[in-house]
Amino acid sequence: MSYIAPENHRSIKLAERLGAVLDTQGKAADHGDLVYRHLMPTRPI
Structure with missing residues (x-):
């Protein structure tokens, strides 16, 4: 997660x-910060 x-x-x-x-x-x-969620990749990296 990112707080921006x-x-x-x-x-x-x-x-x-x-x-x-x-x-x-x-x-x-x-x-007041925005919350951005980093989703799990659907394929291996």
Whole structure:
């Protein structure tokens, strides 16, 4: 999981490129942070 400040657009884009998805129900470590979940790969790396 990644906890990212909403204004940190570069980190958001990186998390999305790595396959993370925004979890709108996730609890942020710091109030206001976005929670991105990194899903398990469907095939071996």
